[in-house]
Amino acid sequence: MTGIRIGQGFDVHAFGDGDHIVLGGVRIAHDRGVVAHSDGDVAIHALCDALLGALALGDIGQHFPPTDARWKDADSRTFLRHCVALAAQRGWRVGNADVTVICERPKVGPHAGAIRECLAADMGVEMDAVSIKATTTERLGFTGRGEGIAAQAVVLLVR
Ligand SMILES: Nc1ccn([C@@H]2O[C@H](COP(=O)(O)O)[C@@H](O)[C@H]2O)c(=O)n1
Numbered sequence: 530m531t532g533i534r535i536g537q538g539f540d541v542h543a544f545g546d547g548d549h550i551v552l553g554g555v556r557i558a559h560d561r562g563v564v565a566h567s568d569g570d571v572a573i574h575a576l577c578d579a580l581l582g583a584l585a586l587g588d589i590g591q592h593f594p595p596t597d598a599r600w601k602d603a604d605s606r607t608f609l610r611h612c613v614a615l616a617a618q619r620g621w622r623v624g625n626a627d628v629t630v631i632c633e634r635p636k637v638g639p640h641a642g643a644i645r646e647c648l649a650a651d652m653g654v655e656m657d658a659v660s661i662k663a664t665t666t667e668r669l670g671f672t673g674r675g676e677g678i679a680a681q682a683v684v685l686l687v688r
């Protein structure tokens with residue numbers, strides 16, 4: 530078996546009532562919340578799917594079914610640490626990860642440092658192995674209309 534694996538993930542949640550969102554494990558004050566079974570952390574959900582993809586182990590909904598009451602309002606960091614443990618059990622560790630968040634608001638840039646710190650801790654890597662970026666869609670589409678937030682992630686696993 531070769532010494533590297535790559536995976537990618539994508540997640541979307543609709544905005545709903547609330548006064549904050551959780552992104553990359555960090556609580557960010559906002560005039561909307563997200564509609565989700567868990568805490569609705571799109572960055573971590575995309576990262577989990579990237580990890581599970583690299584491992585060819587299905588997707589987040591198969592490991593943490595939205596029909597399971599255990600995951601109601603769950604802290605998504607639990608999911609991320611579980612996916613990293615699944616990788617470790619198979620001899621893999623995270624090489625680096627790159628996440629793009631897609632929304633008009635909130636601004637992600639001011640929180641990037643805290644998010645990278647949080648994700649790096651959960652993945653057992655240095656902060657310089659974790660990238661978080663953000664983009665608007667120039668007011669186009671569902672993110673552009675402020676209806677929801679999306680994230681995509683790419684992860685490299687190494688032996
Ligand atoms: N939710 C967001 C969206 C964007 N940013 C930062 O603003 C820059 C410009 O965004 P464009 O969509 O106009 O390219 C972007 O490069 C990010 O640095 C952000 O922090 N949060």
Ligand SMILES: C[C@@]1(CO)OP(=O)(O)OP(=O)(O)OC[C@H]1O
Pocket residue numbers: 540541564565566567568569570574589590591592593594595596597600
């Ligand atoms: C995270 C889980 C947990 O039940 O539910 P949601 O918070 O709704 O998030 P989603 O991105 O739809 O992934 C599915 C589930 O695994």
